[in-house]
Amino acid sequence: MSYTYDVPKAELSVDAVLFTIISTQLEVLLIRRRSPPFEGCWAIPGGFVDVASGESLDEAAARELEEETGLRASELYLEQLYTFGAPGRDPRGRVISVAYYALVRPDLHAQVQAGDDASDAAWSTVADLLDGGGSTRLAFDHAEILETAVARIRGKIDYVPRIAISLLPAAFTAAEFRRVHEIVKGVTFDASNFHKRFRRMVADETIVKTGERRKTGGAPAELYRIEQASDPQRQKRASGAGSSARDTRRSAS
């Protein structure tokens, strides 16, 4: 491997788009940068991969999230998103970023502020960042990463129940499950029709009834939880993008 010395190498970073739901909004965790470049700008949390320690990319993403949020990665849904490597995306030099996205349950998001050096971490609503984008300009190409992550979960939530469930507390009602879909996709669903879809998932045993009920504004609602997989089976990547009912993703011809 001697020939590799002196060859210009790129730096390798991981960035993780962390989503949660606060009240009725999809929110993303941003960190205010304390040093140049983009000093003072908001950015997606991330950092360089510790090549010396031999950590994998997934481990690096999990470590960054733990460092910056205090959440254990085992509490999160974490998945690789896309790798961004355009020259010039970082003014310091060639930095390739393997982007991840993660989902955190809303009952855990409060403790995120307690992150170590993340004195300037804040949740921001995704709609504001995407639409106007105006007020908050993100550092580097992080607006593009955010867009990609949002497109991914919007596509994938339709056919991967765990996406929505990862944005809900351990026990949830059918209506809460619907509202997560509405918030993520930015549309409203007919409550009746959506409930039928929900009932199919219960029939599937994708979701199981807990037997308890929760008081709401009206009639008490049944509580449900995800069927815990008896053994941790592997899942596989592909799409991206999955995609979805449908992912959208970039392609060249």
Add this chain to the structure above:
Amino acid sequence: MSYTYDVPKAELSVDAVLFTIISTQLEVLLIRRRSPPFEGCWAIPGGFVDVASGESLDEAAARELEEETGLRASELYLEQLYTFGAPGRDPRGRVISVAYYALVRPDLHAQVQAGDDASDAAWSTVADLLDGGGSTRLAFDHAEILETAVARIRGKIDYVPRIAISLLPAAFTAAEFRRVHEIVKGVTFDASNFHKRFRRMVADETIVKTGERRKTGGAPAELYRIEQASDPQRQKRASGAGSSARDTRRSAS
């Protein structure tokens, strides 16, 4: 950027899984390695990103494919797949590989052998590599990359017409379109039902009739081509995965 000196850095490579269809099989292009590690083993074509030249990841993937196959990237469907960065995946040291996959029309695959230094390039049937895997062991983690790529196109072919079309000549019949789906997914479809689906795409103008016919074993078949996009509109990534009807992909909890 001075602090970046002396930090151990990873090497960055791109690998591209190139698919085509030969006769009735999905085939993938493999290169026989001429030097260690894995000397003599078959591998997915790829190489290091030329960081000094400032090429993007997409450009690096396109360049590698052009160098090793002689095909212009504009003739291919090329899309980023996933990034593999496990420590130990390359015995020489830490190498992160951004994997792509590409689709080449079967009427172009013959000229691939003429690649520059690719005197030992060959098409191999995907089914053989996946099933037994036995005889041909792929270098590095390329078996995993191949699996991921196959899962991606199997998921995405259902809802992205360009996948199948990129595996067909410029003009094709409805039955050929169906057979591509059958070959990629490894199943058979009812010809009648599939044809109805095909007719919907024609009604959509996703696919247009050329007006010509081709002789077959029986009645002559209508020829179709993809509707060429009037202006090159951007597409976006997401899924992975997508995917799909559906992609499958890896996730951690």
Add this chain to the structure above:
DNA sequence: CCAAAAGTGTTCTCACTACACCCATGT
């Protein structure tokens, strides 16, 4: 009683499936 929210039922449409059938061609 009334508003709010949970949850059910009914009808229409559309896509997917299985399967029967006809048409055009080469031998």
Add this chain to the structure above:
DNA sequence: ACATGGGTGTAGTGAGAACACTTTTGG
């Protein structure tokens, strides 16, 4: 004539959309 493959038609099933409706709570 008959085999081969292209293409159409019909009936059943199941999911999604639109929307009317009942039930259970709190005030």
